[in-house]
Amino acid sequence: MRLSKFEPRTPLNAGERKTTSAMIASIAPEGVATRNAPFGHTLARLAHERPGIVGLTADLAKYTDLHVFAQEHPDRFYQMGMAEQVMISAAAGLAREGFTPFATTYAVFASRRAYDFICMAIAEEKLDVKIVCALPGLTTGYGPSHQATEDIAIFRGMPNLTIIDPCDALDIEQATEAIADHKGPVYMRLLRGKVPVVLDEYGYKFELGKAKMLREGADVLFISSGLLTMRTLEAARSLEADRVSCAVMHVPTIKPLDTAAILAAARKPGRLLVVAENHTIIGGLGEAVAGVLMREGVTPPFRQIALPDEFLDAGALPTLHDRYGISTAAIIERIKGWLG
Known part of the structure; x- marks a missing residue:
């Protein structure tokens, strides 16, 4: 396991119970x-129907839900250890042999550590590899080492x-099937564990x-995308x-948008028009949408709700989401301020 125990910055008061963790x-x-x-459950089910699907992870099967696949298909599961570059290279080799590899790790390790291997071994060759990564954006409180706040910005410029x-469990299930059908490299952000169902x-x-x-709606x-669709739906109702x-x-x-x-x-x-995303304000969905609007000469009033261009704090997620403006309450407050 990569992570050390998280210690809160300030001690709890006597008798206070900590109800969330970093x-x-x-x-x-x-x-x-x-x-x-x-x-994990969708991939395991698909693998019963498609013998070419294989799963790889970089010591993070349990934390990317790939352990579900591993339990049902142990002969098609590859534990590559703490070596993301090796995992990506192995996935490329399996794809060249006709398999459909699903490679999982944390989003920070795929985007920062394995970028060149994904670019040269997979994207340039248009290989059929699916890179599925947990802890996108601000979905962990472990600080900059594990918060992939800039992963979309890193990958948007990569051809092919x-x-x-995806937003919720339903989106993940359907997207997993869709990318299995799609021929070519895919990067998918992953909400793992107990994932809400909101889009049904x-x-x-x-x-x-x-x-x-x-x-x-007529006003806003x-x-x-992602987690922020869940939050904007909550804000809209409120x-x-x-x-x-x-x-x-x-x-x-x-991408493609x-x-x-x-x-x-x-x-x-x-x-x-408000673009909301669980990603830094730099280089993500907001700037992609702004670019489209500018190129086409469409000029509605435009705002962004996104994470700041900085390394974020460690701590409990509810506190961090409020602090960095992506909680439902923070979104509502921002909209009221903009509308006057």
Whole structure:
């Protein structure tokens, strides 16, 4: 295991119970249904139907939900140890032999440590490797060593690489099937453990490369991905009480971006356009959307909700989400301020 025990910066008061930890993986609001390990269970099921699927991990099977696959398909599971570059190279070799490798690690280790191997061994050759990574953005409290706040920025410039940022368990299950069908390299951010189910009530279906309008609204248009789609939906429901009508467009595929859907939504007059993402404000979905709008001459009022361009603190996730402006309460406060 890579991680040492997290020690809080300030001691608890006498009799106070600590109810969350720095390494908390589930971001489910209280009372929301969850599904356990949606990626691992979906991949294990697909592997029964597709003998070419294999799983690799860099000493993190339990923490990327690949242990579910390993238990059902031990002969097709490869534990590569703490060697992400070796894992990526092995995945490339398996793809060349006709297999469909799913390689898992933490997002920081894939994007920072294994970048050149992904670029040269996989993306340049358009190999059929799926890189699925836990702890994207601010989904761990272990500080900069484990918070992949800039992974999308790092990967967006890589040719041939598809980038997926799913919202919930349903999105992960459907996206896993879709990328298994897709021929070519994919990077997918992963929420692991007990993952909330929120998109089922919107009749949602994942389609590779497609954005989905989940709800309409006249005052604000949220364009969001990943965890922040969950939060913008919560914010939109709450803002209704203040007579603020919010649309929410979920963009699970960051690259290739669904520019047609984004432009069509952005051209509707009278709405503040807010891009919300669990990623640094630099180089992610927000700047991708801004670039599309600028190139096409579409100029709605534009704002971003994202993580700051800095190394973030360690601590409990609820505290950090409030501090860095990606909690539901922080989003609501920001929207009210912008609307005056």
